[in-house]
Amino acid sequence: MKNYNENEALFADWAGDARNASPDGEFVRDTNYIEDRIVASVSERTRQDPDRADSAELWPVAAGKYRLIAARACPWAHRTLIVRRLMGLENVISLGLAHPIHDVRSWNFQLDEGGLDPVLQIPRLQEAYFNRFPNYPRGITVPAIVDIETKQVVTNDYASITLDFNSEWKQFHREGAPDLYPEELREEIDAVNKRVFTEVNNGVYRCGFAGTQEAYGKAYDRLFTALDWLEERLSTRRYLVGDHITEADVRLFPTLVRFDACYFSHFKCNRNMIKDMPNLWGYLRDLFQTPGFGDTTDLDQVKAHYYGTHTEINPTRVIPKGPRMADLLTPHDRDRLPGQPFAPGSTAPGPVPESEQPPAVH
Numbered sequence: 001m002k003n004y005n006e007n008e009a010l011f012a013d014w015a016g017d018a019r020n021a022s023p024d025g026e027f028v029r030d031t032n033y034i035e036d037r038i039v040a041s042v043s044e045r046t047r048q049d050p051d052r053a054d055s056a057e058l059w060p061v062a063a064g065k066y067r068l069i070a071a072r073a074c075p076w077a078h079r080t081l082i083v084r085r086l087m088g089l090e091n092v093i094s095l096g097l098a099h100p101i102h103d104v105r106s107w108n109f110q111l112d113e114g115g116l117d118p119v120l121q122i123p124r125l126q127e128a129y130f131n132r133f134p135n136y137p138r139g140i141t142v143p144a145i146v147d148i149e150t151k152q153v154v155t156n157d158y159a160s161i162t163l164d165f166n167s168e169w170k171q172f173h174r175e176g177a178p179d180l181y182p183e184e185l186r187e188e189i190d191a192v193n194k195r196v197f198t199e200v201n202n203g204v205y206r207c208g209f210a211g212t213q214e215a216y217g218k219a220y221d222r223l224f225t226a227l228d229w230l231e232e233r234l235s236t237r238r239y240l241v242g243d244h245i246t247e248a249d250v251r252l253f254p255t256l257v258r259f260d261a262c263y264f265s266h267f268k269c270n271r272n273m274i275k276d277m278p279n280l281w282g283y284l285r286d287l288f289q290t291p292g293f294g295d296t297t298d299l300d301q302v303k304a305h306y307y308g309t310h311t312e313i314n315p316t317r318v319i320p321k322g323p324r325m326a327d328l329l330t331p332h333d334r335d336r337l338p339g340q341p342f343a344p345g346s347t348a349p350g351p352v353p354e355s356e357q358p359p360a361v362h
Contacts, residue, residue, distance in 0.1 A: 004100055004304035005317050025212030027205050027219070030138055033157040038066065038145065040168045059147070059154055061169055063092045066154065068161075069117075069125055069144045071107055072298040072358060073100035073305030075201065075254035076158045077143040081296040082250050083162040088174025090353050094119060098142060100305040106140035120151050128153045162250060176347030180247045189241050192248045196240075199226030201255050208267030208313065216268065224271050227280065234279040236337070238286070243339035244346075245290070253293055256284045260323055261299055262306040266313060275327070285332035290341050291348040298358035299325050325361050 035056040037048075042058045049055035059066075068084060070077035084093060096117045098107035106126035109117045116123055126140040132152035144156040155161065166180045181189065203223035210216035230252070233240065240248040255263075256274055263269040275281050288294035307319045342348060 001300055001319070001321060002304075003319075004301065005308050005319065025210055025215035027202075027209040027211075027215075029202055029205065032138060033141075034153065034155045035157055035160070036155040037157075037160055038154065038164055038168060040171065061171070063172055064094075065148060067094045067096055067117075067119055067146045067148050069096045069098060069107070069128070069142055069146055071098040071100060071142045071305070072296075072301045074142050075258060076141070078254040078296065079158060079250050080143040080161050080165070082253070082292050083165045083180065083247075085296055085349050085352070086180065086292040087165050087169060087172075087177045088349055089165060089169060089172060090356065092169070092172040093145075094148075095356060096120065096146075098125060100301040101308040103309075107142055119148060120146060122151065127151070162247065166247070174349065176342075176345070178245065178342045178346040180245065180250060182242070182246070185242050185246060189246055189248045192240050193251055195226065195229075196248070196252050196255075199223060200230070201251065204255060204259070204263040204267050204269055207269050208263070208310075220269065220271070223269060227277065231277045231279050234283050238283075238334050238337040238339035244343045245287075245341050249287060253284070253287050256280065257288060257293075257297055257299070257328075258302050258306075261303055261320075261325065265320070266306050266310070273323075282332045282334050285328055285330060286334040288328045289332065291350075294328065294361070295352045295358065297361075299361065300359060328361060 036059060037056065038059045038061055040061045042060050045057055045059050047053075047055045047057050068080060070081055072078065072081070081095075084090065084095070096109070096119060097111060099110040102108055106124050106129075108124045109115055109122070112118055120128065122128060124140075125142065125144060126136075128144065128146045128151055129136045129140055131150065141156050141158075143158050143161055145154045145161065146152065147154050163181055170177075199222055203219060203226060206219035207216060207223060210219055230240075237243075239245055240252065259269065260273040260275055264273050274284055288297070303319050307314045308317045311317060
């Protein structure tokens with residue numbers, strides 16, 4: 001296991017630990033993002049509402065114009081890595097990967113030579129935010145899409161990024177790219193996504209960053225109520241919505257694959273592991289073994305991020321060696337249920353580009 005804590009430069013500018021709990025102890029996530037979109041229907045940068053100076057802007061789809069800045073550690077960014085790969089956009093939208101450990105000044109590029117992103121030539125993602133918004137008041141988050149020419153952030157709205165990769169970048173999709181957000185399933189996908197985000201994706205954080213025993217207890221109960229609902233839902237269907245992988249599965253997978261390695265212990269989500277829930281465990285293995293999911297996952301970086309960054313929870317920064325994640329490669333038996341990963345006419349993506357391959361699961 002690589003020691004991601006060994007670079008002392010990561011901690012030279014440490015400015016204190018994040019404090020995420022509200023006064024009553026409940027974790028509160030800032031969900032205000034840069035709402036700009038990259039769309040196929042405009043040829044140049046324009047405002048959605050030209051009469052409002054503060055309205056979000058539309059940017060044109062264009063090959064080679066943008067760089068996706070992600071972190072393999074971050075579940076919100078992981079979704080963009082999955083969809084970018086499923087759509088075959090690797091040669092259209094370049095990828096920069098941040099170091100899994102960061103301080104309050106943002107994600108950095110200490111994984112790259114000289115500590116600089118090789119395309120943007122900046123040491124920290126915050127510079128791209130400040131290039132566009134000199135007094136940007138919110139968190140510097142991944143995923144973020146950056147305009148390469150100006151080195152300015154375009155958007156960090158993770159939900160829109162994956163939907164737009166699916167719907168707005170079609171002219172650059174690989175042959176056989178799936179439709180993850182089919183029109184006839186959107187209402188159901190949106191409903192499932194809303195509950196999964198509120199109770200599971202964000203629910204583990206509500207447990208981990210709760211500031212009082214009462215807040216933690218409520219968060220814990222809500223999380224496992226939702227996981228029990230998912231366990232039941234997946235007892236009769238292979239995927240969350242419909243007969244094939246959709247945006248709903250993309251949004252749940254990054255939380256599930258981090259659960260046993262991080263959330264169970266680090267965030268005190270310890271009623272049981274995902275391994276103890278037969279349907280969710282089979283579903284997780286099924287997705288992990290599907291191209292686009294496991295091959296965009298780096299569990300060493302995931303653990304380094306959570307145990308090495310959240311020092312208010314883990315002040316020693318010691319990163320656990322376990323659990324044994326090779327179990328994700330064991331047979332899943334989910335093909336006994338109706339459905340298949342991709343709809344007829346759609347195919348799995350090809351091999352991962354050599355420069356983007358994560359380490360093997362161990």
